Amino acid sequence: MASSGSASDSGSNAGRAPVDVGVVGGGIAGLTAATALARRGRRVALFEAKRYPFHRLCGEFLSPEFEALSATVGFDVSPLAAIAAPMRRTRFTAPRGRPFEDALPGVALGVSRYAIDAELARQARAAGVELFEGEKVRAVRGGGPDGSSAIVTDAGEVECRRVVLATGKLRTEWRRLVVGGELAEAQHGPLMGLKQHGHLDGVGDVVEIHTFPGGYCGVNPIEGGRVNVCLIARTAAFKPHKTPERFLDWIASRNRHLGARLAAFRPLDEPVLAVQSHFDTGPVDESLRPREALLAGDASGMVSPLAGEGMCLALRGGRAAAVLLDAHLSGRVGWDQVLRLARECEQDEKGGLMRLGKVLEAALFQPALASSLISLLSVAGPLRRAAIVGTRKLSPALPEALRGLATAAPEAT
């Protein structure tokens, strides 16, 4: 067992005292939930399949709200802000028509997930979270006394009074943990992604979105003078090309602006990161939602990465889970109410963005529509503002439904 914090290194979880909350997944949602609970004095164990620092498929565009939002759970993002590349403008291109460029409604930050997740994990440990790295959870077995569950890893089992599933965009993952077995192909989502870091001259402080048939590719600066190239596409568009390299050649031939960028891109000596297993944007199927655990972050529904708000939303989801579980463990809220309020908050924070993201994504995936939409944005000032601001209008405040619950919380300040 590879743990940090106070957990034993004995290789077995046998005989361990139950924890208040077990968190599965150490992305932004899981790290936030765990840290916010630990700051409230709860005993928390967090299980992350990989070891920090590690690369992750992501555009690495931190929206302007991230800093203020992080402060509400006590994260200090100044070490990240100090290395980040600022972004002030956005630029869209399509296979046909003119590009359009506009100001972002604030300064966004470009920082790698390699740096972000490792820094938040360090702060989670400092807050008292028992962090089990390199520890993949194999199952979550509910049905214990008073709703407790067991988190099962290869090293043994940990009894948890409650569990948060923050396993990310592959919804089959939490289904596999709570239900067991593999899911049918039809239950996977239709999207895939690729990313690579490298050097590219002339990107400046702009986040670029280049559309191509069946997807789009983001190009933006990150720390150390590097650039992140990250794309999301329908798996059906990728499949005929078989390898990332051939797919990149193909998309470069479909959009000349993207082609020019990819031709000048000098990749670092890192493997292309590819998620070819399928994920999807949009809400979770309510009939599949588990009753024995709380879902947080992408696990509870994913907003299109086009919005550039996934990390903020994951942080909000983790924060809501912490407020709800703390109130529940203090006896102030019953479990059914926890599940209901969690759904209400998700709806409130992600519902509108999920719908808008789906519509924009569907349009941008089709070359003719993408070209028309981008031309329209170039001429229609108010519409353009609405599209840019509409995808990022989150305030750092706690959702209305949770305000009465966050008594001893840093969120309340």
Ligand SMILES: Cc1cc2nc3c(=O)[nH]c(=O)nc-3n(C[C@H](O)[C@H](O)[C@H](O)COP(=O)(O)OP(=O)(O)OC[C@H]3O[C@@H](n4cnc5c(N)ncnc54)[C@H](O)[C@@H]3O)c2cc1C
């Ligand atoms: C292509 C792409 C580009 C994106 N670009 C941006 C962007 O530019 N800006 C932005 O804000 N958002 C972006 N997003 C969205 C953002 O990455 C996510 O919304 C955010 O990472 C969600 O955080 P999370 O904690 O829910 O999940 P994740 O960050 O995915 O973390 C889940 C974690 O759970 C772990 N895990 C899973 N199963 C297990 C298990 N069984 N046992 C132990 N650990 C497990 C995984 O290893 C992983 O570390 C993008 C997403 C994609 C796919």
